[in-house]
Amino acid sequence: MLQFAAALTTDPRNGDRAAIDALRSAGLADPAIVALAQLVAFLSYQLRVVAGLRAMRASGTGDAP
Amino acid sequence: MIRRNGFTDETLEWRSWLEPLQLAEASPLQLEVLDESHPQSRTSPYYLTLAHQPLMLRHRSAAYNAIMYAPGGLPRAERELGAMVVSVTNGCVYCTSVHAQRFEQLAKRSDTVEQVFDDAASAGTSERERAIATFAIAVTQRPNALAGDDIAPLRAAGMSDEEIIDLLHAVAIFGWANRLMQNLGEPAGAD
Numbered sequence: 146m147l148q149f150a151a152a153l154t155t156d157p158r159n160g161d162r163a164a165i166d167a168l169r170s171a172g173l174a175d176p177a178i179v180a181l182a183q184l185v186a187f188l189s190y191q192l193r194v195v196a197g198l199r200a201m202r203a204s205g206t207g208d209a210p
Numbered sequence: 211m212i213r214r215n216g217f218t219d220e221t222l223e224w225r226s227w228l229e230p231l232q233l234a235e236a237s238p239l240q241l242e243v244l245d246e247s248h249p250q251s252r253t254s255p256y257y258l259t260l261a262h263q264p265l266m267l268r269h270r271s272a273a274y275n276a277i278m279y280a281p282g283g284l285p286r287a288e289r290e291l292g293a294m295v296v297s298v299t300n301g302c303v304y305c306t307s308v309h310a311q312r313f314e315q316l317a318k319r320s321d322t323v324e325q326v327f328d329d330a331a332s333a334g335t336s337e338r339e340r341a342i343a344t345f346a347i348a349v350t351q352r353p354n355a356l357a358g359d360d361i362a363p364l365r366a367a368g369m370s371d372e373e374i375i376d377l378l379h380a381v382a383i384f385g386w387a388n389r390l391m392q393n394l395g396e397p398a399g400a401d
Contacts, residue, residue, distance in 0.1 A: 189385040
């Protein structure tokens with residue numbers, strides 16, 4: 146699970162079927178794999194929004210939050 | 211039709227590496243969430259895969275549909291440009307094909323699509339499009355190093371703070387979407 150989460154976070158390109166098979170071999174059913182992928186992928190969205198809002202505030206002009 | 215560097219604006223299919231939900235086995239909640247997610251979700255392997263976690267799909271679709279389709283704010287073609295540039299940067303061929311098509315439908319032209327497929331970092335037919343593409347790549351590749359200097363070109367190109375926030379959400383959510391598309395399955399040629 147940790148390998149899958151790390152790879153999903155840092156290397157969005159190179160997912161493969163073997164990574165899914167490894168999760169299944171570790172006992173995860175498909176709904177659990179979907180939950181893990183959603184959780185990790187959502188964080189990629191969330192941290193980018195936070196970083197972008199921080200950059201807007203740092204840019205000074207305008208009235209960023 | 212545009213085909214360059216492994217990307218295309220043709221319609222592609224997507225094949226799941228998991229077992230997509232069988233509609234006959236779907237719960238009332240799963241059917242409800244599928245129907246609020248996308249008009250064709252009952253026949254989409256992608257949505258049927260995500261429907262294994264209906265409450266997560268509900269939150270994902272509420273965010274996605276608001277960010278990409280809500281009226282007002284950043285013009286929708288520019289949201290699609292951001293989505294397309296991120297998808298190219300992340301190497302998501304399937305996502306790129308979908309959002310290249312949407313850009314073309316909304317903008318009524320494909321010149322920017324050719325430029326993005328050739329070299330996203332220099333793409334854009336105007337200062338504003340170039341600023342959007344550059345920002346989309348920065349958010350994708352180095353979120354932790356984003357700074358005020360990354361915002362300035364957007365403001366210089368005439369974007370309001372509200373438009374920049376809309377763009378940020380559109381670009382950021384493709385960090386999410388590309389990861390699901392590329393790690394739960396793969397693109398396949400159209401039948």
